[in-house]
Amino acid sequence: MKGANSQPRRKPQAARSPGRPPGRTLRDGVLADRETLLTAAERLIRKAGTGVSLEAIAIEAGVTKPILYRGVGDRQALVYALAERLAQRMAGDVERKVAAASSTEDALRRLVAGYLDGARAERNLYLYVTAGVTGDGQLEQSLLLADRTAEQFAEGIASFRAAHGADPGVATVWSIGLVGALHYVTLWWLREETADLTVVTEQLTALLWAGMKLDENGSPGAS
Amino acid sequence: MKGANSQPRRKPQAARSPGRPPGRTLRDGVLADRETLLTAAERLIRKAGTGVSLEAIAIEAGVTKPILYRGVGDRQALVYALAERLAQRMAGDVERKVAAASSTEDALRRLVAGYLDGARAERNLYLYVTAGVTGDGQLEQSLLLADRTAEQFAEGIASFRAAHGADPGVATVWSIGLVGALHYVTLWWLREETADLTVVTEQLTALLWAGMKLDENGSPGAS
DNA sequence: ACATTTAATTACCTATGGTAGATTTCTTGT
DNA sequence: ACAAGAAATCTACCATAGGTAATTAAATGT
Known part of the structure; x- marks a missing residue:
């Protein structure tokens, strides 16, 4: 299961001559196509799981x-x-869903539901990315997607609290905590296929919202 | 830095003959000493970081x-x-500190502080254990210590809420969320050496406690 | 057509998790 | 005490993966 290249890969592209760069460079061609490579990696991870090797991706x-x-x-x-890509996509989807929220609490609920749903939709990719990189840089790497997400949360929390006269200094810690919980x-x-999305969403939202809401805010319709 | 065995390891133990098992088994001796091995692993990880190999541990x-x-x-x-070992030790330390709490909120605060402090004290070990195992079983493995911790939280939350007439059904999700946040x-x-322990503790406690307490807000037990 | 330059491929290296086969050591029967 | 045998240990090995150097093929300028 190593090489086994079905096609000899004898240079599929050979004709290419649009904008040749400078003096005498040559053989530009597809020029790696970072996007194409990443898309292929996503495709393989989706269908083959998180254990794919770099050679397999290639x-x-x-x-x-x-x-x-x-x-x-x-x-x-x-x-x-x-x-980055996954965070971008998930953030886009979530943002779209949150846009229709009727209240701040509802926005949080939609965010939680959207996050869960997005992770499920991209299960393997989500696991691959959040599992991070093995090695000594675990501290940095295990927080890759988390950092991306937390940044956005932090902004939202800080501005929300600042707008309501509450201390925005907690934004950093809270955003990280929220991401961790999420x-x-x-x-x-x-893992647990049994739990229902809406129930989990409701429970987690309750926990997070309780922390985020402000005292003067109306109680979120307690039952 | 590979072999370099200072001592020839020529079988340090040789006398041993208490309860010989059955018919003609032999050479029981130290018999691997699982505890000793684990202690050595901890020792090496503490001083050499999370990147240690199994051979190095051996x-x-x-x-x-x-x-x-x-x-x-x-x-x-x-x-x-x-x-397991780390969770056991940290749980013991935290429990001891929590025992002196004056209130439920104070107990939570002590728990957060104790967790942070314990993780700092066993920084490398904590990272090694929480980084988990590479491979396809990430889902199971990345939650090793989390599961251990969450179980205990879940019990506490469930009994606390049940005792106050609140829905204990949220205990599972909440405990996992709390552990994730923590x-x-x-x-x-x-990572951030700058942040002060007490400040972080206070902020995180505020977030978590808001979710757990149930004065006016019984949390939508919509489940 | 030829040489040069650039890009791609092959082949390799290192390190690690994991294990099978060779070896030594100890027990125990006589 | 000595040989036979069982058991545990050690050496050597395998497979895979990340990463890279050396080799080969292609394309253009002259």
Whole structure:
């Protein structure tokens, strides 16, 4: 299951001559196509799980390992890039759903539900990205997607609280805590097929909202 | 830095003959000493970081790899065992500190502070254990220590809420969320040397306590 | 057509988890 | 005490993965 290249990969592209760069450079061609490589990585991870190797990803992309390395860098860079992409997509989806919220609490509820749903939809990718990179840089790497998410949360929390005259200094810690709670509940939920999305959403929202809401705020319709 | 065994390891033990098992078994001796192996693993991880290999651990323990494998199993089993030990110790320390709490909120505060402090004290070990195992079993493994911790939280939350007439059904999700928040804040805190322990504790406690307390807001037990 | 330059491929290296086979050591029967 | 045998241990190995150097093929300028 190593090489086994079905196609000899004898240079599928050969004709290319649009804007040739400078003096006498040559053989630009597809030029790695970082996006294509990342898309191939996503495709393989989706169908083959989180245990895929870089060589397998290269093969999936129809290239060889050095090409993959030139295009996206080492494993850490790959995970980082995939995390960026996934965070971008999930953030977009969630934002769209949150836009229709009727209240701040409802916005949080939609955010939680959207996060859970997005993680389920991209289960393997989510796990691949959040599992991070093995090695000594765990501290940095295990927080890849978390950092991306937490940043946005932090802004929202800080502005929300500042607008209501509450101390925004808690925004950093709270945003990280929220992301941690969200992530761990997501992992647990992906494992337990039994739990219902809406129930989990409601419970987690209750926990998080209780922390975020302000005293003067009306009680969220307690039952 | 590979072999370098200072002592020839020529079988330090030789006298042993208490309860010989059955017919003609022999060479019981120390018999692997699972505890010793785990202690050696902890020692090495503490001083060498999370990137230690199984072979390095074996050498640190003064044995060879197969012995390590026989004693504690594969890497997954090692991480699991170390997680158990660390969770046990941290839980003990935290429990001792919580015992002196003056209120439920104070208990939570002491718990948060104790967790942060324990993680800092065993920084490398904490990272090693929470980083989990690479491979396809990430879902199971990345929650090793979390599960251990969450279980205890869940009991506490459930009984606390049940005693106050609130729905204990949220205990599972909440405990996982709490552990996630705690863990992520811990990772962040271990990275940012700047943040003060008491400040972080206070902020995180505020977030968590708001969710757990149930004065006016009985939390929508919509489940 | 030829040489040069650039890019891609192959082949390799290192390190790690994990294990099988060779070896030594100890027990125990006689 | 000595040989036979069982058991535990050690050495050596395998497989895989990340990462890279050296080799080969292609494309253009002259």
